[in-house]
Amino acid sequence: MKKTFSIGGVHPDDKKISAGCAIEVLPTPKTVYISMAQHLGAPAKPVVAAGDRVKTGQVIGEPSAFISAYVHSSVTGTVKSVAPYRDLAGNPVMHVEITVEPDEWAEGIDTTDTLVTEIPQDVRFIVDRIKNNGVVGLGGATFPTNVKLCPPPGKKADILILNGAECEPYLTSDYRIMLEKNGQIVVGAALMKHVLGVDRVVIGIEENKPEAIAKMKEAAASLAAGSSDYAGIEVMTLKKKYPQGGEKQLIDAVTHRQVKSMGLPIDVGAVVQNVATSLAVYEAVQKNKPLIDNTVTVTGECFPKQSNLLVRVGTPLSYIIEYLGGMPESAAKAISGGPMMGKAIANMDAATLKGTSSILFLTREQTKRNPETNCIRCGKCAEACPMGLEPFLLNKLARNNMYDELEQNAIQDCIECGCCLYSCPANIPLLDVIRIAKGEVIRIIRGRTAPKK
């Protein structure tokens, strides 16, 4: 029987209308805007100034704290400015603006397509390459990968889980890389397996992607036949259910282990990485290539051309849209990510980030919300919540600013998956209300636990 997580979940329509579109390399734009804050943790500190000439793959931002990451130039060119520029949400964030010239790669980067399968045995070498090449988690959180692969003293992983679920409707970038770059993903998995010192790696893929399952199985078997470094890497077919790609849900589906409230995957011996992160790890370690590009799905029924594009980090969205034929009149809303967990894009001149996986266009009809009515206490939101919360109660407490009670009812565990909103027959904007209140509760908890100055 196919596995899945045990609590809640919903079954939205797939709408993977770009699944058949092979990855296409997007030509570089005339100007890129590279954010210094495109990872979880402290923003990077710019190390270039206006007038500097930079090569593709050269460091332009250095980590400013333990949880931070290097940022590299995704192009060759001249730095025009180092200044605040509006991000996807419309907020001013420090960016490096570069006028683009033909590519000249920084020293030591292997730009060939040859698959390098030999696993370096020096763990420090692997971790340093991941860090120095600015790899961050590409499953949504953008947590620096080198930090995640080095658990704190006393914590030890016994399993690495690769997330190939891609359970959000419309998104197909992970699907395409599993079809087209499966060998690289498996090598990336073997590199992380070696760093963590685990014997088992499970690549979890939902049953609605049979071609990706077949390709990944083939790659894992072929590499295992050539070297014992690839032993213990298996592909697991998962039942289709949203949000299977959530870390805690994927751990439950694969191992039946439950991560406690406010706990971390490592507490139950698991480390979860996305398949796109595994590809970035491969490129960083085996090719010494920094994370300067990623696959972005551009999709939506109203959009003229469905695509999966290999995009240089810092490419303006307006350039991508123009390349694909311009914005259709019927598009009323653009979302970065999927329709369940994605965030509305407020600025179409904003630039892509390392973690940008999709740009989704929706019509007014698709974004229309029916008028909110009273809660009928049907319990559907609680039934759908994969974290075992009671969204109807959180909604009530949040609307009354009852933060102590919200914390007691574990609002901080909400993963903002939107299953409650999706299920509610009364059209109550549960996710919107809960997300704002959760932010406030986390601020209160952090204030309480922060070291006194």
Ligand code: SF4
């Ligand atoms: S958004 Fe939060 S409260 Fe709603 S279903 Fe998801 S985890 Fe539960």
Ligand code: SF4
């Ligand atoms: S799903 Fe909506 S109507 Fe039903 S209990 Fe939850 S909040 Fe109330």
